[in-house]
Amino acid sequence: MKTTKNYKNYLKQSKRDLIDYSIKKENQIKKFKKSLEVINTKTQNLIKIQHNPLQDSKDNYLWFVYNQKLLEQRMAKSGDYTTLFITLTLNSSYHKYSSHSQSYNKNYNEDNTINKGYQLLNKSFRTIYKNFKIKKVHQKIFFSKVVEPHKDLTPHLHSIIYVKTQYVEQMKQHIKNTIKNNELGRYDIEQIEDINRSSSYLLKYVQKSTNPKSEQDFHFFNGWKKQNKIRVFTHSNLELPRYIFKKVNSILKLSEGLKDKNPISEVLEQCHIIVNTKDKSTKEITTKIYSNNSNSKYKVVINRTRKIHEIEEKIKTYTQKTTFGINDPKRMVLFEKIEDYEICEAFQSGDNYSNNFYDENIIETKDKIYDYKINDFKIQNIGSGEILYNKNDFMLLDKYKYKLYLNKLDI
Structure with missing residues (x-):
């Protein structure tokens, strides 16, 4: 049986590899952007394209926060919706080591890669929000979703779901059926009584990994998501597409000096x-x-x-x-x-x-x-x-x- 030492070595080497992968990729992007020169044909001014991946990561996190808060406000204003907080994990065959005993997992299947697990989580969640029907009529739900690494680097999923209050119990059963049919691992379904707390409830679970403070933490998380082709943040709908917000705000600087107001608003x-x-x-x-x-x-x-x-x-x-x-x-x-x-x-x-x-x-x-x-x-x-x-x-x-x-x- 593989020992605790093997588990720690596995994590240490895996994290080092992910950090190296991220640094390599970001350097390639930086080199490419540096080779580009853009000219303003009206003023004849040359523009150098900068690359700041750590700032981009922070912007991604804030973009998610801004949109989730707007969605929360819209659902609260409607008065018709109830909030569910769900966590989906993968079954034992996707975990190389047990994070509790730190021993090798005999049920682990080497074909069950991180990306394959991510695809299964996405497929399961897609079923949850796309196939929710009452008397064969599709019911619209709203959500914000985050995928992040477990201690053993296997992905798991957190989501806030807004569902019509009269259909809450049916949605809970629909989620359980999906989990069973797709043979997922442990899960959690929690009903949040105060809809105005849904954003803070979600963010307290995901802030540490998805909003890294140090360069090393950034490269670990960045390497994990890029090497395994993982989209971390997803919304059911956006008040404003990001490419519009990013360009408009970069030109007009409308977010500067804002304190309590949402920049998207x-x-x-x-x-x-x-x-x-x-x-x-x-x-x-x-x-x-x-x-x-x-x-x-x-x-x-x-x-x-x-x-x-x-x-x-x-x-x-x-x-x-x-x-x-x-x-x-x-x-x-x-x-x-x-x-x-x-x-x-x-x-x-x-x-x-x-x-x-x-x-x-x-x-x-x-x-x-x-x-x-x-x-x-x-x-x-x-x-x-x-x-x-x-x-x-x-x-x-x-x-x-x-x-x-x-x-x-x-x-």
């Missing part, structure tokens, strides 16, 4: 934001307005194109139909008449041999992946009419030089 109050999306296949254009405040100081117009990729998946399920003894003549008649039945298992109970017959069902699912390209992004001062930012004014220096060269050839 400030951007929504100050800006009239319009996003036009053109589908590349249908050529249809849809318009979404994120803020339509009559007192807005700024107008933001974004034009983008969207390409849709469809991914098909077939899932086999088996429903037990009936059981017969091995020598029961009815069994043979049934087996001859029904071709789509399979004998999936045989078992012995005392002297009674029997077979279970299962009906095979194939469920086809289709997921869509959306690719977006920003073609135009403008920020305008409504009062003066001045264009404060225009995406098309900025080009990579090499591309700009090549464009000038082509213009000379046309003369």
